[in-house]
Amino acid sequence: MTCRYALWILAGSFCLIWTTARAVAQPAGVGPAPPHDLVAADHPGDNGNAIDLKWTLSGDDHPDFKPRRIRAYRIDRTLIDEPLSDDAVLESFEVPYGVAQYTDRRCRPSAAYRYSAVAIAVDGSVSPPVATSGETRAIRQWFDSSRTSFAVILVIVCGLVIFYTERTKAGKSLHVREIAALTAMREAVGRATEMGRPCLFITGIEDMNEIATVAGVAILSHVAETAADYDAEIVVPTTRSLVMTAAQEAVAAAYLAADRSDAYNPNNIYYVTDEQFAFVAHITGYMVRERPAACFYAGIFYAESLILAETGNSVGAIQIAGTSEATQLPFFVAGCDYTLIGEELFAASAYLTREPQQLGSLKGQDAGKVLAAAVLVVGCLLKTAVVLRPDSAGPGEWLKFLMSTCLGGD
Amino acid sequence: MGWLRRLDRRWIFLSMLLAVAIPQLTQARVPEKPTPLVMAVFDKIESLPDGSLVLISFDYGPSAQGELAPMATALMRHCCLKRHKLVLMTLWPDGKPLVERAINQVLVDEFADFGFKYGVDYVNLGYKPGKEVVIKTIANSFRTEFPTDDGDRKLDDLPLTADLTSLADMDLLVSISAGFPGLKEWVQYASSPLKIPLAVGATAVQAPQAYPYIPGQLLGILAAIKGAAEYEVALGEVYPKYSEPKMQDGVRRMAPQLWAHLLIIGLIVLGNIAAFSERFERPRP
Amino acid sequence: MNREKRIWGILFVLAGCFLLYRAMLTRDGMGKVYLKPAAAAVADAPPSYVRARPDDPQAALSLPRTLGIWFAAFLTLSIFSFLYKDNPFYRFAEAVMVGVSAAYLMVAGFWDGIVPKLLGRLAPAQMSWASPSLENQSPDWWGLVPLVMSAMLLARLLPRGGWIARWPLAFIVGTYAGIRLISFLDADFVSQIRNTIVPLVVMNQAGQLDLWGSVRNVLMIVGVLSSLAYFYFSLDHKGAYGVVARVGVWYLMITFGASFAFTVMGRIALFASRLEFLFDDWLWLIDPLGKRSDLL
Amino acid sequence: MKSTIPWLIAAVAGSVVIAAYFIPAAQSWQDAIGQWFEVLAAVAFILGGANLCLQNLQKISARQAGWGYAAVTLVSFVVTLGVGLLKIGVPVEDPQHPWAGSYQAEGSAEWWLFEYAYNPLVATMFALLAFYVASAAFRAFRLKNAEATLLLLTAFVVLLGRTYAGTVLTAQVPDEYSAFSIPGLTTIIMGVFNTAGQRAIMIGIALGVAATSLKVLLGINRSYLGSGDG
Structure with a gap:
């Protein structure tokens, strides 16, 4: 205990000497006005490593002062109740002029800190310090409160998907509209069979950590099953080793499901290179030499989309593409026979399987869109009301609730 | 008009070659005028107090160099002129040599008179794998991802980075981006949560994706080679030395651009003439 | 076919003559790289070299880099030749590209991934030969997780036991399903809705x-x-709803047209920079950056 | 059955990650997983590399058509891998740690391959797009129906608006109507129509990703594990 007090005194006097020394170092009366009302508080809903600081700007820090008088604020942090170690005794950070808050994110959980702040003038002179009144500790919380509203949205959206999945599993029938690109897939494989030429399937150029690639592999497994049925050859060059692994599993299983395990050739699903354009060089070379009758692109594509689509077009292949990369959609739309636009890529496997659970998830997606549209409409109307009747409090309150509490904005 | 419908696409290829090669060989130039989105970036760099901390992330590989290198150079030149401190990094594995090249070209060679010192005026953090995770991490702490710089020197030993804790210490973030990870990730994980101004240079493909973020989450944008050209012009207006043709890579490349655009517009028109002539010559049954 | 071959033959000979003339018979030649020692940026760094003008007294011809320029020019032309049709040059360039790029990225994966993030984490002291900053760090046993998963993944190479490779794959797909679920809902779903409320x-x-x-705002919201509405799957595009969906398609088409046009821009810039490499660095026909001063 | 354990792994791992997003102490787990994935992807290169070698060796030994090119691929692969892993030609900065230099330091063999093979090849392949854009413009942009016309007109205006030609063509438009000049129209298209379209696409994709992720976690989609049932 005594030891602790000694440390307190030591730290305190150290602070005192240090600040006095600083104050003495420059002629009195030259320094700028200090900031005041420095308050420190635990940063809410975090892992206990941040403390929020707020203060009132120095009297010399005003946008009207030209030239500017204050250059920055320096905040010094003292660790109070732990043995002196070299990294934690005193730490300083600077924030620019005009800023009256800072979140110190380099705190240790539960350690006690004291802060002081000074204003630094443009000429380098320093104001007298202002300090926090007591000690502040960063506390570790269990739930990130800043993400509450998002948690609710997450539960609603996922809940909608699960709800509709369960409902369709229970036998409730549902209707989904036609997507031309998907109907055309079977035809394309059929045509390849007739012409005795291979089908080319590319699952994008990203790895398995992208959901669009997972969706692409799901579509691959259906196309492969059709190909196995029709006895068409399907070739899957990949740009990632993990995708190759997954695609091999998917195609092997598809051949098994079609009872054609004997016809499965693992050599047709192979790795080329991770480099985007080297991969494309290989694919275009393959296309002009082997002249596939059908080309499928499903996954994430970047600039190569147009090279693929144009080359495929020049060899006369039927081309069906789908990507979640909005920037590449125009090229697929211009160059391919059918295109799955954005969300349709993710809906494709549900369409192709026609399994009730999968179709249920589509319904869930639709419900999500209705929700989005409803929030949008309500939000816009509220905002319009606020603009038209700036004096009445009602719409403003509601809008604030919607934007900050529900959508987690500022 | 039958020939037009049966036109071998190699003639189109040839005309594209000529449209770009001829203006290049004759070194034609077309004037440019900076647009507001470019000026927003220019004014920001110009108005930051001298010696501010600017982080430039080279989020592109060699394949996008043609579009992005001129703006990287122009932005770096501007920062050098304002004596801003530069922290350079890349999120793309093949971007690493590009950062080194830019340093050699601009900081070491071109600004040799300014005597910029490594570790004092600029630091090259190099490449770290991890894509968007790197941004998320350095938003809280630089040292978790970058305990050392590219040359394995400890950040604590370099005067410029010794006090650097996180991205929040930066006065301006710049991402020169050709895709993922790039501008979108910088918006999502750095500029939005930390509220630090972010300027981006983007390839033409990326640019439309950036518009939804302006002006809330994005300061401004240099879109493709035109953005670079406009920036060079803006720079040349304030610092006359940079209005010399050899300092204006982007402007120089706008002449082939103009002719190629006109060619493409011409091709669209021709294509439609071909389509209409077909309808005309073969009346519907 | 014969005529085509003859024409190409003549073109090749003409191009060859031109190159020979440029390289041998002109005063300055072409496609050469000169270097000079750079002013060292870091005090104790080994000497490095920067490109120099041919007329710089310190300049010396760099043979590897000169060869490099010619090799790069050859590869560049080989790729462009694909536009005419598939040919042995393109096939050669394609083969080189696949081999070099796959290996280059593997090397990057090894030195930037496996060494610091796997070996360096498990045995930092032993790995300090590759990265001196690891010397004083203590092992991080969490590195065992990726080690075990890697071993499982490599089980695919064994004649039996390939099934165990599905486990790390499932782990990756599962964790990223979680990560993407959250990040897309947060960044794209919620924040785009919020941004659109005007x-x-x-x-x-x-x-x-x-x-x-x-x-503007009304147009945006509409x-x-x-x-x-276009993306809504549960209703057929008929009647009044069909009209709404059709308007949606119009918006999407405008979006695509704009994206297309924007992209055209970038593509041409890239092509222009390749031509610039050929004309400037290799053929020395133009000198926009003043790299060879007034030698032209 | 063979996909049940892997599915459970995926489901548990995914759920834990989602929960971790809301627990301050666990928020860094995502980063750790990201690093594990980097390692795993780097190790997976061995699978890809083995597959690449095997494919090409098969072609060579079977003397398949074009086996010579397979040999070129194999040789360039082995050479690049060798000089990169051995750091051949990397300048030694620190004599105590001769292996500490970067594998792609300027002047090294790997750097040469990057600079004079990898880089020009990749950039040229990318540059081919200029030609394909031109042929697509000729072939695909036809006034077939209302949708195609809109696509075409927009492309037309923006193409013009992004060059000096656009500025010149409508230079006479007075300032108060500048919105109707070509650069003005470009700005409106980008700011209003493009933004609206992009946002709808983004919202749709976010829902699609969420549903697909859920299908992975719930085990409805196991195709990547080789379960043929979707």
Whole structure:
């Protein structure tokens, strides 16, 4: 205990000497006005490593002062109740002029800190310090409160998907509209069979950590099953080793499901290179030499989309593409026979399987869109009301609730 | 008009070659005028107090160099002129040599008179794998991802980075981006949560994706080679030395651009003439 | 076919003559790289070299880099030749590209991934030969997780036991399903909705109606809603709903047209920079950057 | 059955990650997983590399058509891998740690391959797009129906608006109507129509990703594990 007090005194006097020394170092009366009302508080809903600081700007820090008088604020942090170690005794950070808050994110959980702040003038002179009144500790919380509203949205959206999945599993029938690109897939494989030429399937150029690639592999497994049925050859060059692994599993299983395990050739699903354009060089070379009758692109594509689509077009292949990369959609739309636009890529496997659970998830997606549209409409109307009747409090309150509490904005 | 419908696409290829090669060989130039989105970036760099901390992330590989290198150079030149401190990094594995090249070209060679010192005026953090995770991490702490710089020197030993804790210490973030990870990730994980101004240079493909973020989450944008050209012009207006043709890579490349655009517009028109002539010559049954 | 071959033969000979003439018979030649020692940026760094003008007294011809320029020019032309048709040059360049790029990225994966993030974490002291900063760090046993998963993944190479490779794959797909679920809902779903909430009527500073601003906002909201309607799967595109979906398609088409045009720009810039490499670095036909001073 | 355990792994791992997003102490787990994935992807290169070698060796030994090119691929692969892993030609900065230099330091063999093979090849392949854009413009942009016309007109205006030609063509438009000049129209298209379209696409994709992720976690989609049932 005594030891602790000694440390307190030591730290305190150290602070005192240090600040006095600083104050003495420059002629009195030259320094700028200090900031005041420095308050420190635990940063809410975090892992206990941040403390929020707020203060009132120095009297010399005003946008009207030209030239500017204050250059920055320096905040010094003292660790109070732990043995002196070299990294934690005193730490300083600077924030620019005009800023009256800072979140110190380099705190240790539960350690006690004291802060002081000074204003630094443009000429380098320093104001007298202002300090926090007591000690502040960063506390570790269990739930990130800043993400509450998002948690609710997450539960609603996922809940909608699960709800509709369960409902369709229970036998409730549902209707989904036609997507031309998907109907055309079977035809394309059929045509390849007739012409005795291979089908080319590319699952994008990203790895398995992208959901669009997972969706692409799901579509691959259906196309492969059709190909196995029709006895068409399907070739899957990949740009990632993990995708190759997954695609091999998917195609092997598809051949098994079609009872054609004997016809499965693992050599047709192979790795080329991770480099985007080297991969494309290989694919275009393959296309002009082997002249596939059908080309499928499903996954994430970047600039190569147009090279693929144009080359495929020049060899006369039927081309069906789908990507979640909005920037590449125009090229697929211009160059391919059918295109799955954005969300349709993710809906494709549900369409192709026609399994009730999968179709249920589509319904869930639709419900999500209705929700989005409803929030949008309500939000816009509220905002319009606020603009038209700036004096009445009602719409403003509601809008604030919607934007900050529900959508987690500022 | 039958020939037009049966036109071998190699003639189109040839005309594209000529449209770009001829203006290049004759070194034609077309004037440019900076647009507001470019000026927003220019004014920001110009108005930051001298010696501010600017982080430039080279989020592109060699394949996008043609579009992005001129703006990287122009932005770096501007920062050098304002004596801003530069922290350079890349999120793309093949971007690493590009950062080194830019340093050699601009900081070491071109600004040799300014005597910029490594570790004092600029630091090259190099490449770290991890894509968007790197941004998320350095938003809280630089040292978790970058305990050392590219040359394995400890950040604590370099005067410029010794006090650097996180991205929040930066006065301006710049991402020169050709895709993922790039501008979108910088918006999502750095500029939005930390509220630090972010300027981006983007390839033409990326640019439309950036518009939804302006002006809330994005300061401004240099879109493709035109953005670079406009920036060079803006720079040349304030610092006359940079209005010399050899300092204006982007402007120089706008002449082939103009002719190629006109060619493409011409091709669209021709294509439609071909389509209409077909309808005309073969009346519907 | 014969005629085509003859024409190409003549073109090749002409091009060859031109190159020979440029390289041998002109005063300055072409496609050469000169270097000079650079002023060292870091005090104790080994000497490095920068490109120099041929007329610089310190300049020396660099043979590897000169060869490099010629090799790069050859590869560049080989790729462009594909536009005419598939040919042995293109096939050669394609083969080189696949081999070099696959290996280059593997090397990067090894030195930037496996060494610091796997070996360096498990045995930092032993790995300090590759990265001196690891010397004083202590092992991080969490590194065992990726080690075990890697071993499972490599089990695919064994004649039996390939099934165990599905486990790390499932782990990756599962964790990223979680990560993407959250990040897409947060960044794209919620934040895009939030960004789109704008007033239908805009007032200017003076409190008067800003007609143009209002029209913009209305157009924006109509666009987002109708495009969303296009993606709605449960209804056929018929009747009044069909009209809304059609408006959505129009918006999407405008979006695509704009994206297309924007992209064209970039593509041409890239092509221009390749031509610049050929004309400037290799053939020395132009010198926009003044790299060879007034030698041209 | 063979996909049940892997599915459970995926489901548990995914759920834990989602929960971790809301627990301050666990928020860094995502980063750790990201690093594990980097390692795993780097190790997976061995699978890809083995597959690449095997494919090409098969072609060579079977003397398949074009086996010579397979040999070129194999040789360039082995050479690049060798000089990169051995750091051949990397300048030694610190004599105590001769292996500490970067594998792609300027002047090294790997750097040469990057600079004079990898880089020009990749950039040229990318540059081919200029030609394909031109042929697509000729072939695909036809006034077939209302949708195609809109696509075409927009492309037309923006193409013009992004060059000096656009500025010149409508230079006579007075300032108060500048919105109707070509650069003005470009700005409106980008700011209003493009933004609206992009946002709808983004919202749709976010829902699609969420549903697909859920299908992975719930085990409805196991195709990547080789379960043929979707």
